[in-house]
Amino acid sequence: KNSMKAMEKELVTCSLQGKERAALKRSQIFQIPGGKDLETKVIVGMGKSILVQKICQDWSSGEFSQFEFVFWFDCKQISLPEKRYSLKDLLLEFFVEPQEGSKEIFEYILQNPSKVLLVFDGFEGLHDHENFPRCSASQPEKDLCTIKELLSRLIHKKILNGCTLLLTARPKDKVYQYVSKVDKTIETLGFSPQQRELYITKYFEGLPYCDNALKLIKECEYLFSHCYSPGMCRFVCFLCETVLEMGDKSLPSTLTTVFLKFVQQKIIPMQTDVAAMQNRESLATLSRIAWDLGEKHQSAMKSDLLPSKEVKEFALKYGFFLPFAFPRHSDSEEEEFGSTFSDFVIQNFLGALHLMLAEEIKDKSLTKYLSFPSKKKKPYTWLDLVPRFLAGLLFLQDDPFFCSLSNKDVKQSTKKQKILLKYIRRLQINELCPERLLELLHCIYETQSNYLLQHVALRLKPDLSFLGVVLTPPDVHVLHSVLKRSRKEFSLDLRNSSIDMQGLKDLVGLKNVASFRASPSDTVRLWKSLEQTKDYKLLRASTEKFVLDPFKAKTMKDISDLSDLVELQERMIHCVQDASGCSNYEIPAIKNLRKLEFALGPVCGLQGFLKLVEILAAFPSLQHLDLDALSQNGIGDEGAKSLSEVFPTLTSLETLNLSQNKITDVGAEKLATALPSLSSLKTLSLYNNNICDFGAENLAKVLPAMASLRVLDVQYNKITGVGAQQLTNSLRKCPHIKNLVMWNPTIPYGVLEHLQQLDSRISV
Numbered sequence: 001k002n003s004m005k006a007m008e009k010e011l012v013t014c015s016l017q018g019k020e021r022a023a024l025k026r027s028q029i030f031q032i033p034g035g036k037d038l039e040t041k042v043i044v045g046m047g048k049s050i051l052v053q054k055i056c057q058d059w060s061s062g063e064f065s066q067f068e069f070v071f072w073f074d075c076k077q078i079s080l081p082e083k084r085y086s087l088k089d090l091l092l093e094f095f096v097e098p099q100e101g102s103k104e105i106f107e108y109i110l111q112n113p114s115k116v117l118l119v120f121d122g123f124e125g126l127h128d129h130e131n132f133p134r135c136s137a138s139q140p141e142k143d144l145c146t147i148k149e150l151l152s153r154l155i156h157k158k159i160l161n162g163c164t165l166l167l168t169a170r171p172k173d174k175v176y177q178y179v180s181k182v183d184k185t186i187e188t189l190g191f192s193p194q195q196r197e198l199y200i201t202k203y204f205e206g207l208p209y210c211d212n213a214l215k216l217i218k219e220c221e222y223l224f225s226h227c228y229s230p231g232m233c234r235f236v237c238f239l240c241e242t243v244l245e246m247g248d249k250s251l252p253s254t255l256t257t258v259f260l261k262f263v264q265q266k267i268i269p270m271q272t273d274v275a276a277m278q279n280r281e282s283l284a285t286l287s288r289i290a291w292d293l294g295e296k297h298q299s300a301m302k303s304d305l306l307p308s309k310e311v312k313e314f315a316l317k318y319g320f321f322l323p324f325a326f327p328r329h330s331d332s333e334e335e336e337f338g339s340t341f342s343d344f345v346i347q348n349f350l351g352a353l354h355l356m357l358a359e360e361i362k363d364k365s366l367t368k369y370l371s372f373p374s375k376k377k378k379p380y381t382w383l384d385l386v387p388r389f390l391a392g393l394l395f396l397q398d399d400p401f402f403c404s405l406s407n408k409d410v411k412q413s414t415k416k417q418k419i420l421l422k423y424i425r426r427l428q429i430n431e432l433c434p435e436r437l438l439e440l441l442h443c444i445y446e447t448q449s450n451y452l453l454q455h456v457a458l459r460l461k462p463d464l465s466f467l468g469v470v471l472t473p474p475d476v477h478v479l480h481s482v483l484k485r486s487r488k489e490f491s492l493d494l495r496n497s498s499i500d501m502q503g504l505k506d507l508v509g510l511k512n513v514a515s516f517r518a519s520p521s522d523t524v525r526l527w528k529s530l531e532q533t534k535d536y537k538l539l540r541a542s543t544e545k546f547v548l549d550p551f552k553a554k555t556m557k558d559i560s561d562l563s564d565l566v567e568l569q570e571r572m573i574h575c576v577q578d579a580s581g582c583s584n585y586e587i588p589a590i591k592n593l594r595k596l597e598f599a600l601g602p603v604c605g606l607q608g609f610l611k612l613v614e615i616l617a618a619f620p621s622l623q624h625l626d627l628d629a630l631s632q633n634g635i636g637d638e639g640a641k642s643l644s645e646v647f648p649t650l651t652s653l654e655t656l657n658l659s660q661n662k663i664t665d666v667g668a669e670k671l672a673t674a675l676p677s678l679s680s681l682k683t684l685s686l687y688n689n690n691i692c693d694f695g696a697e698n699l700a701k702v703l704p705a706m707a708s709l710r711v712l713d714v715q716y717n718k719i720t721g722v723g724a725q726q727l728t729n730s731l732r733k734c735p736h737i738k739n740l741v742m743w744n745p746t747i748p749y750g751v752l753e754h755l756q757q758l759d760s761r762i763s764v
Contacts, residue, residue, distance in 0.1 A: 026055065030066070051168075052119050071119065073118075073121065074340070075120055075123055076300045079147055084144040084145055085146075086144050092106060117166065119166045120166070120167050122168060191229075196224065196227040196228065197214060200214050200217055200233070200237055201214060204241070207241075213237070220250075220251045222445070222477050223236050225473035225476070226473070235343070235345075239265075255446060256446050257396070263283065264401045266318040284354075286350060287351065289301070289306070290350035290351045291351040291383075294348075299344065300339065302336065315339065322342045323337055324337065347383060348386050352386045352387075366390065370423065370443065394417055395417060395449060397417070421451075421452070434469045437464075441475075442478050453482060460482070462488055462491060465492075466493060473500060476500075479507070483507070489513075490512060491515045492507060492515075494519075495518060504523075508538075517546075517548075521561040526542065531571075543589070548589035548592075549589070550596070551597070552599060553612065556600065560611075565587075590618055591621060596619070596624070598629070601629065601632070602632055605661075606638060606639050609627070609635045609642070617649035623652050624654065624657075625656050626655070627657055627661055634662045635663075636661065636663060637664055650678060653678050654681060655683045656685070663686065663689040663690065664691065665691060668686070669695065673702075675699075676705040676706055682710045684709060685713040686713065687713050687714070687716055690717065692717070693720055696717075696723030696727055697723060703731065704730065709736065711738060711739045712737065712739070713741040715741050724747050724751060727740065728740075728759060737761065739761055740759075740762050741763040742762065
């Protein structure tokens with residue numbers, strides 16, 4: 001890839017249920033494969049604000065020509081509950097004020113909503129503990145209302161119906177709970193390790209310490225992992241620049257010490273004792289504001305509500321606050337200004353600092369801000385990074401600058417540490433849900449306490465599942481650092497975790513990770529990378545650790561991934577042979593797959609199943625093939641015919657579930673012809689299909705030849721008394737069969753009851 005492509009962040013689009021994932025380009029954000037424009041999208045992940053700014057820049061350069069108007073709003077600035085806006089205020093006052101023709105422009109927008117794109121950046125700032133308000137009726141566009149009410153009307157298409165909405169939010173915020181309809185969810189995955197290096201190199205380009213900067217940041221692996229976020233990458237580069245200019249040769253090792261260093265560099269250098277004291281007081285006041293706003297789920301406030309001129313000047317001078325202006329409803333109205341925290345992470349750090357500095361917060365109450373409930377409950381505070389910073393600050397009693405801020409002696413700090421230690425010791429760590437466990441690991445990592453790190457490592461349960469939980473590079477780093485301290489062997493489930501390849505490689509490479517599950521596509525990507533770098537030792541180890549059983553295919557991508565895995569096996573066999581001298585090697589996960597479920601539904605069911613059939617022979621240990629899905633796959637006669645052709649290769653198959661697949665007599669005949677070749681088959685279910693007497697007759701003919709069969713289920717088909725009689729006659733020749741389930745609405749009850757009296761193995 002050239003440098004421009006390398007800077008392009010990978011995007012992933014997925015449905016709200018996370019069923020379908022596919023990479024896409026920026027130009028595809030506003031479309032679906034059919035070409036239809038979408039009206040509501042949500043972007044989550046890292047770098048989302050930079051992405052929407054790039055979208056705006058692309059539009060100004062002529063791209064996204066379907067939009068004549070693009071409006072971008074920072075939700076932090078417009079979310080104050082006391083402020084009220086009309087749609088016209090929001091579009092033509094808050095965002096940009098036309099020099100002339102405002103009335104005509106607004107009328108044109110109302111008449112052409114499909115040509116309008118509205119971007120709300122930081123949607124999480126707009127909701128609190130209550131449900132997002134719904135609009136009960138259409139209201140005039142000129143009415144004044146809160147931003148929540150206004151956005152509710154936009155989302156529910158009560159105003160500007162047909163416009164396109166683009167919302168951004170953090171991954172942890174369940175935006176779709178507050179939005180009635182989201183057409184597309186887009187996840188930005190942030191920078192890869194290579195893109196981080198490129199960004200850092202570009203940042204320091206031309207400076208004498210360019211090479212040293214990259215080396216310094218990469219040596220601090222935890223900080224480098226945080227550089228996957230473009231905002232944090234810029235912040236780390238800024239801090240590194242300051243450190244190098246001062247002649248230091250190392251960076252802080254945790255987020256807490258990074259931000260403490262940042263604050264220290266802002267307010268201490270070249271100041272008198274009086275100025276330093278005043279700054280410390282202003283910092284304490286600003287920390288209280290950060291916490292108070294966080295409790296209200298806010299990051300901004302009206303500037304005239306700040307407690308003093310000194311605090312306002314301090315916050316603006318050192319970059320803690322950014323100013324903005326509110327729209328005026330008339331020219332005679334006095335202009336109002338607001339202030340917002342320049343960064344959400346900074347607000348989190350200051351919030352934690354307040355908890356440490358405030359005299360009214362008792363030591364014992366600190367643990368409630370570190371709560372780790374075993375169930376998926378909401379955290380105590382909206383500022384979700386506060387627990388990490390708080391844990392880190394509790395273990396900084398030896399830091400001179402922090403001590404100067406807190407004015408507390410070492411005894412007080414040690415007492416708070418003991419409270420935290422006691423709280424952690426009482427935690428049932430093995431009962432924590434994955435999200436809370438990760439949060440605990442981050443908190444413990446921030447303390448850098450060897451005792452706590454070892455304590456947690458020894459109490460982790462051996463089976464760790466992060467199924468469906470997003471694992472960011474920092475998550476992987478803290479998880480890796482704790483796992484390697486333990487003597488236990490671990491089994492990891494990393495499916496649908498969006499883990500990057502480097503993170504997967506690091507975790508799989510741990511000696512005490514005995515097995516792992518991951519999306520086949522992620523695993524294939526890892527193995528191809530190891531093959532290219534000729535790391536055959538890790539390639540061999542990772543293939544032996546990889547677990548596929550049981551496997552459930554829900555999308556076409558799952559089938560494609562499984563197919564890619566099988567195709568890769570042939571090439572990998574040669575690689576591993578070259579490395580180990582082994583002449584006969586199979587990927588154990590493929591060889592040992594015993595249960596395979598297929599649930600693609602009626603739209604892609606047949607297409608996906610025909611592709612699956614092509615690779616079934618690659619699974620020699622397959623015992624259970626389940627095609628029964630609530631959504632009904634509907635493979636029909638064509639699918640049944642295709643499956644019957646590979647029966648001779650499925651020598652280990654014991655259970656075959658073909659329920660609810662719209663199979664008729666034609667398909668039943670094809671299946672019956674090949675069923676005797678399934679030498680290990682014990683259970684066959686054809687429940688709820690469209691099989692009639694002819695199909696039943698064909699099944700009856702082959703039952704005596706199926707010596708291993710124990711259970712046959714043909715209920716809820718269209719079999720009449722004639723077909724039932726034929727199956728019963730055949731059953732007499734099959735002492736090995738233990739149960740025949742054949743209740744059908746088309747069989748007279750008296751007939752079925754009579755047949756059951758003849759043979760008790762028949763279930764009514």
